[in-house]
Amino acid sequence: METFDFIEMKVPAKAEYVGVVRLSTSGIANRMGFTYEEIEDLKVAISEAMSNATTHAYSNGEQGEVTIGFGMYEDRLEVMVADRGGSFDLNNVKSETGPYKSDQSIEELREGGFGLFLIEALMDKVEIKNDYGVIVLMTKYLRENEVDVNGDQISTTP
Template sequence: MEAFDFIEMKVPAKEEYVGVVRLSISGIANRMGFTYEDIEDLKVAISEAVTNAVTHAYEANEEGEVTIGFGIYESRLEVMVADHGGSFNLSEVKNGIGPYENNESIENLREGGFGLFLMQALMDKVEIKNDSGVIVLMTKYIDEIGVGFDDDHVSTTK
């Protein structure tokens, strides 16, 4: 099995905690060596997933929480965002999850559509599990090649 580190955090299902998650992903992705542009993409995609859970997963009077898991590998970052869940068993989640299919009901995912479009556009892979609550698993690979400062040559970043 490929070696990785796993970070898990739980936040109350409240809008004011989306910024905390954004700061966390920014720090993790920066430490891993992602480019500035990729870090911005990660922040937007993960904010969309967390905002969706905060907005749609719970009734107004319900005290819910959102669990965010970060699987840190040498070449990629896997981020899981779940509502109505306890702790992650990473291998269990990955076994039971599959790619988002366009024929799935948007209502089943409690997603307005545009957020999901953004996640798919900004991440390398988006998978969704929708049984007791929603788990979104997003993967972003670290690019081995970056663009040089003057944009007319390619340089490796590692």
């Protein structure tokens, strides 16, 4: 069984806490060695999942919270954003989630359609569980910097 560190946060389901989660994401991803661009992608994807949860999960002034879980593996970061429920049992969540399919009705995923397409574009893998509330499980793989001599350079001049 592979080892990993797990960090869990709970924040009120209010838009003003998205920034707190973005800062935490940035710190965790930076510590793991992700590039600046990858960290920005992670922050946007997680912001979208958070915004979906804070906008659509609770109504009629209901005070809710969003739970964010970070699974820090050697080769990847797995991030869960859930708008209902308690703490994560990571293995249980993973066994019950399935891949997001773009043919699923947008209503099923709480009108968060565009945000989910954006998340899917920015992350390597996206899975959704929506039995009671919505759990979005996003994975970003940590890649070694693979720039060879003439690989990803804009020009050939040093």
